[in-house]
Every structure is written in C-alpha cells, then in structure tokens.
Amino acid sequence: MSNSPAKPPKKPAPLVAPKRDFHSTSTAKPKPRAQKAPKRKPSPSKAARKKTGAKKRSGNIFIRILSLLFGTLWRVIWWSGIRLSILGALILGGGIIYYYSQLPAATVLMDDRAKGSVTMLDGDGRVFAWRGDQFGGVVSSDTVSEHLKHAVIATEDKRFYGHLGISPRGIVGAIRTNIREGRKPWEGHGGSTITQQIAKGVYFEDTPGLQRKLLEVPMSMAMELKYTKDEILAIYLNRAFLGNGSFGFAAASQRYFGKTAADVTVAEAAMLAGLLKAPSSTNPIRNLGRAQARANLIVGLMEDQGYISLGQAEAARNNPAQLSQVAAEKAGGYFADWILEAAPEFIIKDANADVVIKTTFDKRIQRSAEEALGVVFQKLKAGSKAQGAIVVMSRDGAVRAMVGGRKNEFAGSFNRATQALRQTGSSFKPFVYAAALEAGFRYDSVVEDSPVTIPTPSGPWTPKNYSGNFLGEITMTEALLKSVNTVAVKVSEEVGRTRVRAVAGDFGVANDIPSVPSLALGAAESTLLEMTGAYAGILNSGVAARPYGLESLTIQGDSEPLLHKEDDAGLRVINPEAAAQLTYMMHQVVKQGTGRRADLGTRQAAGKTGTTNSARDAWFIGFTADYVAGVWMGYDDNSVLSGVTGGGMPADIWRETMQRVHEGLPETPLNMSLPEDLPRFEDNGLSIEDEIRKLEREIAREARRMERQKNGGGLKKLFEGIFN
Incomplete structure (x- = not known):
C-alpha cells in the first residue's frame, strides 16, 4: 500500500438559478442568436454608372x-x-x-331696340296689327311662367346654372357636329351658352366667327361676375327676337297667343322657345304645323331634363299651342302697312317711342272683302298669277278694309291697292261727265256718237269704241252706261281738258294727268285707293272725301292722344245737283249698262267699269248710300288679261264684297236725280234757276270758244253742231 498523500476533493460549481419571466405563465424559450445579414455588393459609383451607360449607348449614334x-x-x-x-x-x-x-347695370340691357313699336287698333278699339320693334315690357325670371323659363334653358343651355359663362363640353360638341356635317369648325352650331349669346347680340354681332368666339369668352365670364344668373336670364328673355317684330317673350306672348308671358302653358312655352333658333321658318303665323313640330321636340327636352312629368309632356303633345284669333286671322296687313307709311315720320320713323294708333279699320268688312276675292278668283285656272285688290271706305273717306293682293302677305309686301300705279281706263269717265254737268250740261244732253279725229303733236288721233260701232245721237247717260269712247272724248274736248283735269284732281286723283285727248279714256295712271276716294266725293254730293285711316295716335302709357283727325268740311268740287245727276247716270251703268253684274237688286248702287288698252287692267268702282268700294284686277308684270273686262270679274268681286258688307243694313236710297224730277231741254216750262244755269252755260261756252279762237281755233269746226 502506498503511503502517497491523498488528493483533496474537487470544489463543486456554484448553483445559479435559471432566469424566469415572472410576468408570464409559460416558460420562455431562449432567443436564438441573431445572424448577421450577408453583405450587399457595393453599388457602382455614379461615375461608374455613367461609364456603363456610355458603353451601352455608344453602340448607335x-x-x-x-x-x-x-x-x-x-x-x-x-x-x-x-x-x-x-x-x-x-x-x-x-x-x-x-x-x-x-358693363352697365342689367336693366340697361333689357331693351335695346333701334325703333319703337306701333300697336294698331280697329274702329272698335281692338288690336289687329303690330308694326315696328314690338316690346311688351320688361320681364324677369320670376315674372314669367316657370314653363317658359324651363323651355328656354332646356333648349338653349341646359348647364346654365352650372357654368361660368362658357361650356367647353358644348363647344367641343358643336365643333364635332360641324365637322361631321361638312362645315368649318366655327360655322353652324356654336355651342354657345345663353351668356355667350347675349355677349354676341349686344357687343359682337358683326365680328367674324373665330374672333367673335375668342372675345365672347372674357365678356361672358365678366357678365357672370357682374350679374346674377337670374339677371342674365332676364336679359335674354327680354332681348330675344321671336319673329313678326317681337322682341322679348312678353311681346311674343301677346303677339301669338294674346296673353302675358306669365300665363303661357307648357305647349305655348315650347313653341315660343322654338322661335329662338329660327324665328322665320318656325313662325307659327307662317307655318303653324312646323312651329308645333318644333315645339314637340322642345317638350321632349323638358321631359328628359326633368322639368315636366311624362303626363305633362303627353298633354302638351296632344294639345299643341294654337294662335290667338287676332294672330290667326292675319287681317289687315296691307291696311297696317298703309297706315305706317302715312303716319308722321318724326314719331314713327325717327323716334323710339312705342305708340298706339286708333284706325278706321273694320275686321268684319275686311273679312268680307277677302272672302269675296277668294270666291271669284276660284274661277281662274290653277296656277294663274293674276292679281286683285280691293278698297272699301265710308262716304267720308274713312277706309274700312284693304286687300292689296290675292294672298295675305306679311309686313312690307307690295300693296296693289296703294302702290300700283295703273291706267284707269273708262273708270275715269265719270270725272269727264262731272266737269260737263258742273258746266251746265245735264244727264240727258244729246251728243253724237260718230268718228272723230283730233290732231296731236305726234299726229292725228282717232279713238274707237269697244264695240266698233257708232250709235249716232245719244244722251250722256246712254254714253256713260255703254261706255262710249268717242262721246267721252268729245265732251272732254268741249268742256276743256284743263277743267276735266281740275275736277279729277280736286276729287283726289293726285297723280299728274297728262293734257292729251286720251285723258278722257283713262290714259292717266292712278292707284285704286285714289280712285275709290275720288268716287266717294261723288257719293258725298260733290264734296271731296280724302281717304284716311288714322283717327288718333297716342304715346303708349299716355292718357291723351298726341294727334287726332280733325273734322274737315272738304272741298266742294261740283254742285249738289250735278253730283245727283252723275249718281243717276252711274246708277244706270249698274242697272242696264256695262256694270250689270254688279247689280245689288233692290239696294241702289252706282258705279263704273274700266278696261284699259289691250285689257291690261280691269276696274270696277262703285258705291251705295253707305259704302264706296273699288276693285282692280291685272298682272304685276302688266300682261294682258285674257277675256277679262271691268264688267266681268271685277264687277263680280265688287258685288260679292258689297253683299257681304251690307248684310243686316237697311236699304238706304242713293241721293240722285231721277228723270221725272228734271225737265228736259225742249220743255218750255224752265224755272228761273234753270234759265240762269242755261245762261251761265252759254257764257262758259262762249268764253271757251273765244279761248280756242285765240289759240288758233283749230277745234271750232270739229265740234260745231255737236251740242244743242
């Protein structure tokens, strides 16, 4: 066993509590470690980019x-x-x-007429005609019918309340339409707003197309800034020309419908709005059917834009607008033109005043004359261009009716009753016999119907009778009723052309009468109005009766007339007895002479036929105790009237006219001398007055004889022994 020392034990690692999220009930997972983003390739510098681009473009110069x-x-x-x-x-x-x-105030632009208007009243004080620039008074968008306002906007400018004076959409659409229809972009449709139309009408009427359009833009926008929309609409409603001399919707409403602009219906409003584009071609007086068709289109626009309901639109289409009785009659157009020509220039033509003229016009008599002319002219061949004219007046010269042509023409038409100077033919002969009767001859003076030749500066002149025959000794009455030419010439030469001219002129034949032998046969020219007025003097017992039609003239708004007709005693041309005898002679013309077709039966009438050389003019003029009427017939180009004489169709027209005129009137006898009331020349029981007149006649004859001798006496032998 080893005795080596023992190793000390390892020191344990310290305990560390794990981190917890005390605010979360779940266990937090550790965050993964963030990864570094990969590095981007550095972008090329600006210079490098230019270099690269240069390299790319350098391929194609x-x-x-x-x-x-x-x-x-x-x-x-x-x-x-x-x-x-x-x-x-x-x-x-x-x-x-x-x-x-x-820009002036809006009210200044409401009425910009160059002349005033003339409203004419008939003898009963009822309106029958308008002339001049008629203006019915200022209206506003609040005082006209809503239907009228909507009809105008729907027709002329449906975006009126939304634009500032011009409508680019409207202009582009108009250009496209013009090009499509083969016109230049600025010709035809203009795409103009109501404001532009006012600008054009007030300031740029005579400016050429494109230039005008350019000037309209700032002017229209200035108007939109200056005036309210209602003021602009009011200017338009008052200035618009709507045909027949009507300026503004107030005048047009009265002209066509006899009512104010506030009272027009949907159909009437549509018809008036339809006149804005074409006041002539869509004029209801000229062509009511076309005006109604145009109105129906506008009714459709009003319906599409929501201004009227479907029921209102259908009612308007089923009951189209109709003219008022005055507008539909179209009566007195020629009469109105004559009045306008005769009215004082300083008031009618040189002033801007609106005037009202009271006239002698009689609608009933006018209608009678128009009907008579139509009835008789139905006998003509289809397509005949022969024309006729009629004048009817009272014995004092007050003109009651006037027909200046076969059709009712419009203002300014040629008036054959007052403007056509035509030879008068035998209708002049009563003035020859008037001069003779005034000189002392009588209705039964005997004159020989025989050939006669009169020397003239251009050579001998020999008048002929229409019949080609000669009747020998006849009275002046027979000579007149048979319209014997030779006797009329002999009487004229015996009395003296100067005297005949003076009598005719004093009676009202104003045109110069040439001092030639043929004056006795109507060689002089005159108008139907003059001749009819001259015959009125015969009816008026020898006192001239000048034709007149104006009784009074009043400035509109005044209570007293500015002018009125004064009573005129008239000029005595021949004495009453001469007039009475001449009336009897002319009565015989109707009863048994050339004017028999004019006979009115039991109602006494007197008159005279007239047919000029080569039958280029045919006349019949005559009178009853109440009215005088004259009829002329001929061609405007002076062509020959085939088979027509004064005793034919003119006498028929006269009879048809006078029969209608006298309906319901009592039969008043003429003031004429009858044969039983006058002693004949061969009677021995002449009164002192007769003897005096006979002596005066002989003195006058002797004076004329001495005058002729003084001038050479060439006519003395010619007329020797003609008169008893």
Whole structure:
C-alpha cells in the first residue's frame, strides 16, 4: 500500500438559478442568436454608372441624337406651355377685368331696340296689327311662367346654372357636329351658352366667327361676375327676337297667343322657345304645323331634363299651342302697312317711342272683302298669277278694309291697292261727265256718237269704241252706261281738258294727268285707293272725301292722344245737283249698262267699269248710300288679261264684297236725280234757276270758244253742231 498523500476533493460549481419571466405563465424559450445579414455588393459609383451607360449607348449614334432632340423638344414644349398658359391667363384676366368695368347695370340691357313699336287698333278699339320693334315690357325670371323659363334653358343651355359663362363640353360638341356635317369648325352650331349669346347680340354681332368666339369668352365670364344668373336670364328673355317684330317673350306672348308671358302653358312655352333658333321658318303665323313640330321636340327636352312629368309632356303633345284669333286671322296687313307709311315720320320713323294708333279699320268688312276675292278668283285656272285688290271706305273717306293682293302677305309686301300705279281706263269717265254737268250740261244732253279725229303733236288721233260701232245721237247717260269712247272724248274736248283735269284732281286723283285727248279714256295712271276716294266725293254730293285711316295716335302709357283727325268740311268740287245727276247716270251703268253684274237688286248702287288698252287692267268702282268700294284686277308684270273686262270679274268681286258688307243694313236710297224730277231741254216750262244755269252755260261756252279762237281755233269746226 502506498503511503502517497491523498488528493483533496474537487470544489463543486456554484448553483445559479435559471432566469424566469415572472410576468408570464409559460416558460420562455431562449432567443436564438441573431445572424448577421450577408453583405450587399457595393453599388457602382455614379461615375461608374455613367461609364456603363456610355458603353451601352455608344453602340448607335442615331439613337443618341434622336434622344437628345426629343428630350430638348419636350423641355421646350413644357416650359413654353407653362409660359403661354400664364400669359393666356393674364390676358384672359385682363379682358375679364376690362369688360367687367365697362358693363352697365342689367336693366340697361333689357331693351335695346333701334325703333319703337306701333300697336294698331280697329274702329272698335281692338288690336289687329303690330308694326315696328314690338316690346311688351320688361320681364324677369320670376315674372314669367316657370314653363317658359324651363323651355328656354332646356333648349338653349341646359348647364346654365352650372357654368361660368362658357361650356367647353358644348363647344367641343358643336365643333364635332360641324365637322361631321361638312362645315368649318366655327360655322353652324356654336355651342354657345345663353351668356355667350347675349355677349354676341349686344357687343359682337358683326365680328367674324373665330374672333367673335375668342372675345365672347372674357365678356361672358365678366357678365357672370357682374350679374346674377337670374339677371342674365332676364336679359335674354327680354332681348330675344321671336319673329313678326317681337322682341322679348312678353311681346311674343301677346303677339301669338294674346296673353302675358306669365300665363303661357307648357305647349305655348315650347313653341315660343322654338322661335329662338329660327324665328322665320318656325313662325307659327307662317307655318303653324312646323312651329308645333318644333315645339314637340322642345317638350321632349323638358321631359328628359326633368322639368315636366311624362303626363305633362303627353298633354302638351296632344294639345299643341294654337294662335290667338287676332294672330290667326292675319287681317289687315296691307291696311297696317298703309297706315305706317302715312303716319308722321318724326314719331314713327325717327323716334323710339312705342305708340298706339286708333284706325278706321273694320275686321268684319275686311273679312268680307277677302272672302269675296277668294270666291271669284276660284274661277281662274290653277296656277294663274293674276292679281286683285280691293278698297272699301265710308262716304267720308274713312277706309274700312284693304286687300292689296290675292294672298295675305306679311309686313312690307307690295300693296296693289296703294302702290300700283295703273291706267284707269273708262273708270275715269265719270270725272269727264262731272266737269260737263258742273258746266251746265245735264244727264240727258244729246251728243253724237260718230268718228272723230283730233290732231296731236305726234299726229292725228282717232279713238274707237269697244264695240266698233257708232250709235249716232245719244244722251250722256246712254254714253256713260255703254261706255262710249268717242262721246267721252268729245265732251272732254268741249268742256276743256284743263277743267276735266281740275275736277279729277280736286276729287283726289293726285297723280299728274297728262293734257292729251286720251285723258278722257283713262290714259292717266292712278292707284285704286285714289280712285275709290275720288268716287266717294261723288257719293258725298260733290264734296271731296280724302281717304284716311288714322283717327288718333297716342304715346303708349299716355292718357291723351298726341294727334287726332280733325273734322274737315272738304272741298266742294261740283254742285249738289250735278253730283245727283252723275249718281243717276252711274246708277244706270249698274242697272242696264256695262256694270250689270254688279247689280245689288233692290239696294241702289252706282258705279263704273274700266278696261284699259289691250285689257291690261280691269276696274270696277262703285258705291251705295253707305259704302264706296273699288276693285282692280291685272298682272304685276302688266300682261294682258285674257277675256277679262271691268264688267266681268271685277264687277263680280265688287258685288260679292258689297253683299257681304251690307248684310243686316237697311236699304238706304242713293241721293240722285231721277228723270221725272228734271225737265228736259225742249220743255218750255224752265224755272228761273234753270234759265240762269242755261245762261251761265252759254257764257262758259262762249268764253271757251273765244279761248280756242285765240289759240288758233283749230277745234271750232270739229265740234260745231255737236251740242244743242
């Protein structure tokens, strides 16, 4: 056994308590040791990248050049666009500020007519016509019918309450439509807002297309800043031209429907809005069917945009707008034109005042004349261009009706009753016999119907009778009722052309009457109005009755007339007895002469036919105790009337007119001398008055004889022995 020393025992390791999470019920697992992320390869430096890129582009020099050019161009465009946008914004802003400073108050723009309007009333005080620029008064968006406001917005600018004066969507759509329809971008549809339309109408009406569009932009935006939307709409509602001289919806509502703009229905509002685009082609007075079709389209727009219900839209389509009675009749257009021409220029043409004219017009008589003309002209061949005209007046010259042509034309049409100067033919002969009767001859003076030749500066002139025959010795009454030419010429030469011209002129034939032998046969020209007025003087017992139609003129809003017709005693042209005898002679024309087709039966009438050389004009003018009427028929180009004389269709028209005019009136006798009331020349029992008149006649004859001798006496032998 070894006696080596024993080794001391190993010291045990100290005890260490494990770490615990005293806030967790579970035993925490030791966290794994984090691993180091792998190192990224260092990125190449900027210079290295450039070097690499350079190496890649260095393969194609053309690509490098193009890339450089496009890059430079893009930078130029970008910076130029920014600069131009800033410049454009500054110009636009400057334009808006400038226009804003120039704009007046909204009320100034409501009525900008160059002339005032004329409202015409008939004899009963009812409106029958308008002329001039009609303005019904200022309306606002609150005082018109909601339907009217909605119809305008739906038709013209459905985004009206949402834009600032212009609608880019509308403009782009209009350009696309114009190009599609083969027009230039700015021609045709404009895509204009209501505000732009006002800007154009007020300030840029005469500016060319593209330039106008550019100027409309700042002006429209300035208006949007200056005025409220309701003010802009009010300007539009008041300024819009809607046909027939109507400016603004107040005037148009009265013109077409006889009501205010506040009372129009859906259908009426749609029809009025339809006039905005085409006031002529969609005018309901010219073409009601087209206007109604246009209105139906607008009703559809109102329905689509939610302004009316389906039921309202259907009701409007099933009950389209109709014209008022006044507008539908279209009565008195020629009469109204004549009144406007005769009215004082300093009021009607040179002033901006709105005036009301009270006239002598009678709708009932006008309708009678129009119906009569239509009835008789139905006898003409289809397509005939023959024309007719009628004038009806009272014995004092008050014109009651006027037809200036076969159709009811519109304002400014050629008026054959007042503007057509035509040869009067045998309708002039009563003035020849009026001069003779005034000189002392009588209805039963005997004159020989025989050939006669009169020397003239252009050579001998020999008148012929229409029948081609000669009747020998006949009375002046027979000569007139048979319209014998030779006797009329002989009487005219015996009485003196100067006297005949004076009598005709004093009665109202205003046009110059040439001093030639043929004046007795109506070689002079005159209008139907003048001739009818001259015959009124015969009815009026020899006192001239000038045609008139204006009774009073009042500035609208005034209580007292500015002008009114004054009573005029008239000029006495021939003495009452001469007028009474001439009336009897003309009565015989109707009863048994060339005017028999004008006979009114038991109602006494007097008149005279007229047919000019080659039958280019045909006349019948006559009267009853109540009215005078004149009828003319012919061609505007002076063509020959085939088979028509004054005693034919003109006499028929006269009879048809007067029968209608006198319906319900008592039969008043004419103021005429009958044969039994007048002694014949061969009677021995002449009164002192008759003897005096006979002596005056002989003195007048002797004076004329001496005058002719003084002038050469060439006519003395020609007429020797003609008169007893």
